[in-house]
């Protein structure tokens with residue numbers, strides 16, 4: 567792979583840190599736990615979308631765009647980061663927000679929603695959960711074209727092959743750090759949502775022939791559906807970057823026991839994991855992605871999937887601004903524990 571061939575904006579100017587989580591390692595009594603801090607990537611509020619947008623916005627600019635159109639859930643980190651980078655690039659930015667939980671969009675809400683206002687979003691169209699979000703983005707783009715703009719549509723989570731290449735970079739960066747630190751990882755654990763993070767990381771690991779299993783914890787879909795989604799995107803990414811032989815289907819591994827009762831909805835595993843990472847390591851996870859990823863991670867340690875003596879890398883993809891939308895369930899949880 568030669569990632570230098572892909573146009574990029576260079577939003578990621580330095581490798582993200584790898585922290586050894588000594589307290590969590592001791593408490594859980596399993597593998598050595600390392601956390602790669604993609605929550606501290608540049609971009610307002612940090613998080614994984616910056617790596618993907620680095621390539622995707624470069625593509626938009628090359629195509630002469632002056633307005634970005636993208637989509638997400640009502641508390642979307644992806645929308646927040648797309649908007650933040652759009653401000654830097656002097657591009658308009660328009661959202662289609664899918665109300666996956668009925669009645670959950672409030673213009674005056676906290677968390678990412680407030681940040682949309684602060685960063686000065688150009689327009690928001692809210693659609694019902696399950697609607698054709700791509701069609702809605704297309705409509706917004708047509709309206710902009712009629713007004714003389716040059717819109718560019720970024721898919722949900724910036725998860726196409728160009729965006730996923732940002733996580734191929736993550737895998738290469740991680741392997742370089744692993745070499746420098748003389749730390750050989752036995753497993754990598756990622757959250758698996760719109761799938762760019764999972765697919766890109768897997769493509770990078772396979773492209774480098776590194777042989778480290780990549781485990782994806784799903785946040786919105788059952789295992790078979792998510793594995794197929796990751797597989798398709800990893801294949802496309804491998805093709806874009808010329809990874810010979812493509813991606814073996816069995817390399818795609820998802821775990822779906824941790825996201826119920828549904829995307830962005832609270833469960834005890836998430837509350838436990840977010841509280842544990844905060845109190846043991848002083849690290850803020852989020853309720854929608856990394857909280858559920860950590861719930862799965864902890865359970866897989868307890869089940870012996872990740873064993874004592876092994877070294878596991880937990881990819882912290884960010885999302886903490888959404889915490890402020892979840893004060894009540896956390897306050898209830900603190901009373902219980």
Ligand SMILES: *Cc1c(COP(=O)(O)O)cnc(C)c1O
Nearest residue numbers: 643759760761762763855884885
């Ligand atoms: C979007 C997001 C994810 C999921 O990444 P995908 O590439 O969409 O699978 C994980 N964590 C956070 C904080 C996110 O915003």
